[in-house]
Amino acid sequence: TIYHKTEYRERRNHFAYFACSETVAGFDTQREDFLGPYGSFAAPQVVKAGQAHNSVAHGWQPIGSHQIKVTLLPGESKRILFLLGYQENAVEEKFDPADSQTINKKHVRPILSDYLQFATVDRAFAELNAYWDDLLGRYAVQSPDEHTNRMVNIWNAYQCMITFNMSRSASYYESGIGRGMGFRDSAQDLLGFVHMVPERARERIIDLASTQLSSGGAYHQYQTLTKRGNNDVGSGFNDDPLWLVLCVSAYVKETGDWEILDERVPYENMVGSEMPLYEHLQRSINYTLKRIGPHGLPLIGRADWNDCLNLNCFSDTPGQSFQTTTNKDGITAESVFIGGLFVLAGKEMAGLAARREGSKAQNYLREAERMEKTVLEAGWDGQWFRRAYDDLGQPVGSQECQEGKIFIEPQGMCVMAGIGHADGKAKQALDAVAQYLATEHGIVLLEPAFSHYYLNLGEISSYPPGYKENGSVFCHTNPWIMIAEAKEGRAEKALDYYLRINPSAREAISEVHRCEPYVYAQTIAGKAAPSFGEAKNSWLTGTAAWNYVAITQWILGIRAELNGLCVEPVLPESWSGFQAQRVFRGVRYDISVTRQGKGNSVAMRVEGKAVAGCIVPLPAAGTKSVRVDVVLS
């Protein structure tokens, strides 16, 4: 067993260990001995020579390597256990003997002898499997499409749990916890894991809301260990508070835990400032209403969802942060996107308010309607929704622009919010998306990509064309279009977009995609980039949650509502239906969807009895399972 005890001799009381079930032929713990002089992990000297050096680390860089000699006959296999562990000792029993510098292995020895047995490891893996079976079993589907099944049943849900645990703190591309948890990131991630770990989601909501400012604004990031807002970045990202409304609404719908709204939550973590969570939500709504620009649209602040569209930061200094530099007064630049988000959040708020404020809940709907009207007037460009107005009052994401004529975000958010549904503008906007933004590798964020730097737009124009926010397939936004298409009833388009960025589906083009075929990436290089179709920054992205929402709630159509589980699939004509199992408020729903016509009209039977509409009423207390049969026609 190799013990790694850096700093254990001084202030740390934890160490790592690395053991093996096989008799070792050698080992290495000094990295340079293992790699060889000027060696690299691509060709370690010890591996090339097939002979360990038995090097003992004593400073400099360590490594842990066991050499095992195994001879296999053709077809023979052999099982070897490697055990990598972490152990903490109490300060008073760090060493054995107590006055030595030798690690006390009292607590680790039983673990080693236990876990180097196949039976123990098999049992531990079985427990781990059961844990994941439980989480992943909260929503399972058997559909005609293997990529949908694979992602929904395993990998997309798994990625949602990873974003819950890690937010944006660690991946192949990002590292360290310095950045903290994003307010809007975490609020959106929650949409993807709330049904798996509702009790943890509740905690996350309270943590998030505790960093909200008494103005209703929010720290853009907070640290999970201290649970304090990150002063380096501060606040002023004007979309942030509205996401809190969406995630609380999603939580209440999933759990029916209305009491969370009475939970007393502080502002800025200040003792004495506690108010009911519901008050936080009201302030979130009012935060937008108090920050309205010349066209009646919400002021954008430092940035809205798109951190790189910086309309109040005219930066000409290399190295200056686009996110924290604000040199405009902020009273002109407006966001159509926040307008759409406000309409969506206002409707969700009205749902929550109905039970608390009764008829006053209508106020939220009225504000949402007013904003909807404003968006349709000032935010409509003729063929699509504009993105914003800049500090000069000029439109961003408009026919009038030379570049960046159309952006994806307002098309997705406005249509999701129901804006333009009545007068056909929603479909028109989605048609523009199909025409100008959709590619075989997903839907790009904007078009045409910015070919040079625009002082009035900020970081978005600093990336090479086709990369990141400058016209890549910024995957987070794609499910908004899928949901919008589903809401408009266009099932073929919704599923088509879903499959274009589905990692499992993209495995067939791995030489282009160049990313793990089971995990969403933040970005796929757009058509303006030489490496069009290449994905980057996998794992830690809001893409996970939103794609999960799009496929499970809006295409398969099974979603939590305040008054029950909704089953309202929007499936392509070619799908004959699907089976699904959903655990909702402790009850298992066995859902069968069968296509009998070409459309997506729902005829529902619950436990064999016809039910009007698409919502399965909440069953009587004690009910263990509910059978739901839906016929589409």
Next chain:
Amino acid sequence: TIYHKTEYRERRNHFAYFACSETVAGFDTQREDFLGPYGSFAAPQVVKAGQAHNSVAHGWQPIGSHQIKVTLLPGESKRILFLLGYQENAVEEKFDPADSQTINKKHVRPILSDYLQFATVDRAFAELNAYWDDLLGRYAVQSPDEHTNRMVNIWNAYQCMITFNMSRSASYYESGIGRGMGFRDSAQDLLGFVHMVPERARERIIDLASTQLSSGGAYHQYQTLTKRGNNDVGSGFNDDPLWLVLCVSAYVKETGDWEILDERVPYENMVGSEMPLYEHLQRSINYTLKRIGPHGLPLIGRADWNDCLNLNCFSDTPGQSFQTTTNKDGITAESVFIGGLFVLAGKEMAGLAARREGSKAQNYLREAERMEKTVLEAGWDGQWFRRAYDDLGQPVGSQECQEGKIFIEPQGMCVMAGIGHADGKAKQALDAVAQYLATEHGIVLLEPAFSHYYLNLGEISSYPPGYKENGSVFCHTNPWIMIAEAKEGRAEKALDYYLRINPSAREAISEVHRCEPYVYAQTIAGKAAPSFGEAKNSWLTGTAAWNYVAITQWILGIRAELNGLCVEPVLPESWSGFQAQRVFRGVRYDISVTRQGKGNSVAMRVEGKAVAGCIVPLPAAGTKSVRVDVVLS
């Protein structure tokens, strides 16, 4: 030509270029193409295949690689130029055409066509050679020892210039400018470059002194770009201000520029706080006198020269900074080392003061004498100088201690300061160094190394035994012992110690030393370490300056004094003498030293005329060169 223009398209106006005099057979600029999938610099795919991919970088990671096909007959050679350049364009002419995104190459093209010619490059190298010849020619020696010659004439002086330019900001081991310039680091580095670039040394002194606090204390670090003190680390390292006295004295001795003492220099860079530099030095001295502990020794503060001996920081929290954590009141722990440093600085101050304050200059000598007495009483352990007293008033570096019984720093500093010369304690201390600390690979910092963590000593005990401050050959301190031995007239010991860590001499044991054989390293693993003799952290270390001082000023014995150039070699009996050339205050001194007896008594002739003592009087104005002949007997 490969152009690297990251961010040039937005806020930067500089770019790099990489050109070649040969027709290229191919190139690569996309790193992944060059290295191959999962490839490494240890075995780039393109090099293995012998075929460039002609990849064009467009985001992700870049590289610059030219492929050239050359066939050489046996014995044939071919010269190829590679040109790596940096260019800035004015903002208004960044692009050509102006509305494009193409770099304007107007200014770089002439450079390329010029510098891809052999004649231009030869001329440029000749100019560079002349520049270095001038700098290195300020002190040249021809001695019987090739390692002395090689280091003094080229590499040690060169390293001193590197520490001037880079301080501790970049090396194979350290990187980035976050740390800034150390106050005491830079003050000591100056001792090694002041004779080469006196005008830059003057600027450095003013910069340093400008970050001094009005209390006389000093920011421990400052940033070269802003020239402001580094608030993250702050002040309270109680040795810091005294180094300012030493470096100003060295500067005035080298240049005769007494006017620097009248230069008005602010405190903490605050406009309006300017005082003559001389006042800064007075406050430095007073800073120590106002911070005296129970034994009459200087209080240590956060640390003295040894940043890792933290006597007012009892840290039991992993990750806590030993340098910035202070949880003791600081009124007990004292430093014998600062006592010695104060005596040395006090004597130097008296030299400067004599010309300004007349008889009042004696005050500095009197304070030095008082401190000397205190050190001899409270700082003497019986066989050597103690290191310090801890927060409980217990001695550090004493027979009484279990570990760390003897430290190198006070032996070097106290003897350099002349403490114990009269009563033999100096030689006794140096004998203890020889007995307990000296090894074949240099003199270790302390003995025995700390085998476990001591809450009352801090970071020093956090390193594994034999490494870094915990008993490695911390090279910076070794020349103090060389100087001390030379001052005590023990030439054999001084040169012996010099050669033990001389990189050129250690080339013979490169398999142990494992470091560049022309540059001093910060540390050589000590006898308590498994890798005893292995050097680490080369280039950026105060070792460069102090070794240069030890060999050039105290062993070869040629040093600037206020009233002229001193020639007082302390050579081993085996040396027959040496020749040296020294440029001092614009005059070239040709110095010949010849041994006629076994000792180091100096008989000097200047331009053929006998001169009493060891100091060459300053020549008449307009004198270009002076011939000095010294006979040792």
